[in-house]
Amino acid sequence: MTGPGNGTATAPRVTLAQGVRQSLTLAWRTLVQVRHNPFELTDFSIQPIMFVLLFTYVFGGAVAGSTDAYLKFMLPGLIVMNMLFVTLYVGQGLNTDVTKGVFDRLRSLPIARWAPLAGRIAADQVKQAWSIVLVLAVGLILGFRLGSPGVPGVIGAAVLLLAFALAFSWVAVLVGLLAKDAERVQIFGFTSLFPLTFVSNVFVPVDSMPGWLQGFVNINPVSKLADACRGLMLGGEVAEPVIASLAWALGIAAVFAPLSVRVFKRKI
Amino acid sequence: MRKGARLMGDAILTEGLSKRFGDTTALAGVDLRVPAGTVFALLGPNGAGKTTVVRVLATLLCPDAGRAEVGGHDVLREAHRVRQLIGLTGQYASVDTRLTGMENLQLIGRLLGMPRREARHRARELLDQFGLADAGGNAVGTFSGGMRRRLDLAASLVGRPPVLFLDEPTTGLDPRARSELWDLIRRLVSTGATALLTTQYLDEADALADEVVVIDHGEVVATGTSEELKSRVGARTLAVRPADPARVQDARAAVADLTGAAPDVKDDLITAPVGDAALLPAVVRRLDDEGVLVAELTLRGSSLAEVFFTLTGRPAEDGAGGGQAGAA
Known part of the structure; x- marks a missing residue:
């Protein structure tokens, strides 16, 4: 006869509390990886700093007449751009886990099916928060000053960015699951995120672009987010761009979350 | 726990x-x-x-x-x-x-x-x-x-x-x-x-x-x-190569007799599955008695290929053709 023997009592399912704890454990694991791979820290720390410096001092004078004026115009948008690139870590990490077999080990454990994904995304939020603080700090050192909304405005901008990152992570999850290897996730990032962020109002004013491009720039979620961050950090219009950004976030999540979950389940 | x-x-x-x-x-x-x-x-x-x-x-x-x-x-x-x-x-x-x-x-x-x-x-x-x-x-x-x-x-x-x-x-x-x-x-x-x-x-x-x-x-x-x-399959494989190619059939008969299996002959090399390592001295004595000079005589662990051949009568395909199925 088949049957479990003595001492092998098993639980029928994972509880929600267990799932949350497992997700946090897996988030911990993702962050510990950074400790052993200083290159990754360099990646998401040096690159944003370099961008701030390059754009401010190379383009600032030409685009805005002075580096100070340009820093004020560009920094909120640069934070947005940086946020999009940081979401790629979710995709790369997931891809590495799947291709290297770590995922199979995790899935053979009695843990919540969603914990590996949730853990990745939770860890990504920590990286996001870190890089927002970093870019802002470099900006402040170079002379960026907050406007009338002050600190509550910055906190609002950070919350909005994290919320958008959460939604956009699903795009990264999908790419991570479909890509053959982690390098391809990176390639996707460069070939899609660079145009997306440059064809926006992050680096230059919209009215300097040809009319056919302006149409896209004006609906580009990156423009909306950049406007929202400008409003929240410097003062100015807030409601419209914030609502538009949140609408984009919801739209992206509504399309990519179910798609990713489907691929996730099929893959596995 | x-x-x-x-x-x-x-x-x-x-x-x-x-x-x-x-x-x-x-x-x-x-x-x-x-x-x-x-x-x-x-x-x-x-x-x-x-x-x-x-x-x-x-x-x-x-x-x-x-x-x-x-x-x-x-x-x-x-x-x-x-x-x-x-x-x-x-x-x-x-x-x-x-x-x-x-x-x-x-x-x-x-x-x-x-x-x-x-x-x-x-x-x-x-x-x-x-x-x-x-x-x-x-x-x-x-x-x-x-x-x-x-x-x-x-x-x-x-x-x-x-x-x-x-x-x-x-x-x-x-x-x-x-x-x-x-x-x-x-x-x-x-x-x-x-x-x-x-x-x-x-x-x-x-x-x-x-x-x-x-x-x-x-x-x-x-x-x-x-x-x-x-x-069933012989844990080991006996391989014998007579020094004189003309004596291959004699050697083959001796091996067949002692192992009870049908030996395989390829390029003058006779191979047969053996269950018992103690058979080796007997093979040596027998070939010596019959005056067959031996160029090569080995007893080695059967390869998986040989096991498959014995069990299925067809050679085991190599991994090359397996591709994804192998990985899966």
């Missing part, structure tokens, strides 16, 4: 397990019964379906047809219960190369619900047991192949699971690392756990398993204890 528990009855049971990947049939109706507390080997070449069986049993893959139970629980309907009973080590279940050995084991302990201190304690215990205590603080990326495998094995044991799946645990290891791993596996199963081992090596199945199932093209082609299989 899982203790070093034992199961009763059948630890693993499959009936008519089938799985296709596109046009490739990975499993064509596999029936297995593994009594609790035994070591069971699935022996077969690349692409035979071994890994697919393990993946189904480890709840990583849904079969197209048939059913599978581990510890009396259906792998599909009660997957979560099954996962509480199993440990998986294999080509495709890996540790995280970007963490240290210690962190990898702690991670699993924490995921299994151990408090922090207990997870740390268990990790240290396993590192000691697997000879990794000194390297435990280094990133796994710096480990040698043998160390990696030992850590893989340790990772599957954190929760002291009563059922272990070892998917080609020694493939790609040098002989020394291989025999070290064998010793570890022997020690493990002596504690009463049930182990299902897949391997491409007859000697590995022979060294570790109580019962061996030979599979090929997703079908079971032979079942028995390692002794039974050996007596």
Whole structure:
């Protein structure tokens, strides 16, 4: 006869509390990886700093007449751009886990099916928060000053960015699951995120672009987010761009979350 | 918390397990019964379906047809219960190369619900047991192949699971690392756990398993204890090459007579499966009596190819054709 023997009592399912704890454990694991791979820290720390410096001092004078004026115009948008690139870590990490077999080990454990994904995304939020603080700090050192909304405005901008990152992570999850290897996730990032962020109002004013491009720039979620961050950090219009950004976030999540979950389940 | 528990009855049971990947049939109706507390080997070449069986049993893959139970629980309907009973080590279940050995084991302990201190304690215990205590603080990326495998094995044991799946645990290891791993596996199963081992090596199945199932093209082609299989297929292969090609037929007749098998002759080399090593002196005496000068005389472990040839009458295909099916 088949049957479990003595001492092998098993639980029928994972509880929600267990799932949350497992997700946090897996988030911990993702962050510990950074400790052993200083290159990754360099990646998401040096690159944003370099961008701030390059754009401010190379383009600032030409685009805005002075580096100070340009820093004020560009920094909120640069934070947005940086946020999009940081979401790629979710995709790369997931891809590495799947291709290297770590995922199979995790899935053979009695843990919540969603914990590996949730853990990745939770860890990504920590990286996001870190890089927002970093870019802002470099900006402040170079002379960026907050406007009338002050600190509550910055906190609002950070919350909005994290919320958008959460939604956009699903795009990264999908790419991570479909890509053959982690390098391809990176390639996707460069070939899609660079145009997306440059064809926006992050680096230059919209009215300097040809009319056919302006149409896209004006609906580009990156423009909306950049406007929202400008409003929240410097003062100015807030409601419209914030609502538009949140609408984009919801739209992206509504399309990519179910798609990713489907691929996730099929893959596995 | 899982203790070093034992199961009763059948630890693993499959009936008519089938799985296709596109046009490739990975499993064509596999029936297995593994009594609790035994070591069971699935022996077969690349692409035979071994890994697919393990993946189904480890709840990583849904079969197209048939059913599978581990510890009396259906792998599909009660997957979560099954996962509480199993440990998986294999080509495709890996540790995280970007963490240290210690962190990898702690991670699993924490995921299994151990408090922090207990997870740390268990990790240290396993590192000691697997000879990794000194390297435990280094990133796994710096480990040698043998160390990696030992850590893989340790990772599957954190929760002291009563059922272990070892998917080609020694493939790609040098002989020394291989025999070290064998010793570890022997020690493990002596504690009463049930182990299902897949391997491409007859000697590995022979060294570790109580019962061996030979599979090929997703079908079971032979079942028995390692002794039974050996007596059927000959655990070793005798090879004789007469110095004078004209004497090949005489030598062949002598070998046929002594081994009771039909020897294979290719390029003047006569090969035949032998069950008993003691046959070698008899062969030497006989050839000497008949005045056949011998250029080459060897007795070696049968290769998997020879086992397959004996069992199925057709040569085992090499991994090359197996492709994805091999990986699956």
